[in-house]
Amino acid sequence: MSGAYGRVLVVDDNKVIRQLIRVNLELEGFEVVTAADGVECLDLVHEVRPDVITLDVVMPRLDGVQTAARLRADPRTGHLPVAVISACTPYEVDSGSAAGVDAFLAKPFEPSELVRMVRRLVDRENAVPLDGRRGAGTAGSAAG
Template sequence: MSGASGRVLVVDDNRVIRQLIRVNLELEGFEVVTAADGAECLDVVHRVRPDVITLDVVMPRLDGIRTAARLRADPLTSHLPVAIISACTRYEVETGIVAGVDAFLAKPFEPADLVRVVRQLTRRDGPPLDDRYEAGRAGSTPGSARG
């Protein structure tokens, strides 16, 4: 593992959401690197060597689902855990599962849920994320992210 708890590549076109995710993960000991869209993610992933990647779905140039599919198609990144953090439709969740996404967290999310999902993916020893989309669907609090 790279950082104290691992290195996370956070990919979201919204600067505020990227920063919110970064702060919450850094407070828990993760090293965080960010990218503004899927194309930038693919450009930096080999240099950054993350332990986990989080992706928004709707982004310019290359969306999160296609980014996940490309990560899975590349032998150097096919093993990396990928979580979608987005306000997904059921279709996007189903398409994401087919593309090889490991977990889903719906926006708005609770920071504790974000940390739990990233920790489980980093360790790969937590319970399976069968509640993939439902895990983060609970109501929001003032510190929650929206997107």
């Protein structure tokens, strides 16, 4: 695990949002790498080896739900916690849950909610379950 609390790959096509998320997580000791869309995320994920990935839903080239589905389908990334940071419409939550998204955070968000959600996902990623299986995620949780 890199950084004091872990490494986060932040994926959003809006540069201001990427920077906002980056600053809030770095202030809390996370290492942050950013990508502008799902294609860039999939190009970077094996090199970056993040502990958590955050995805916007509406992005050019490859949206967040499609990106989450591709991450889940790859045995090398299928275990990584994925959070959607978006408007979190019912469609986004339903399609994100079906694609294997672990947590949702609605925009606009409080920085403390962002940090709490990412910390929880990093802790879950680093926990070793007694039965060797992962538990259910927090899909559908508005606060992540």
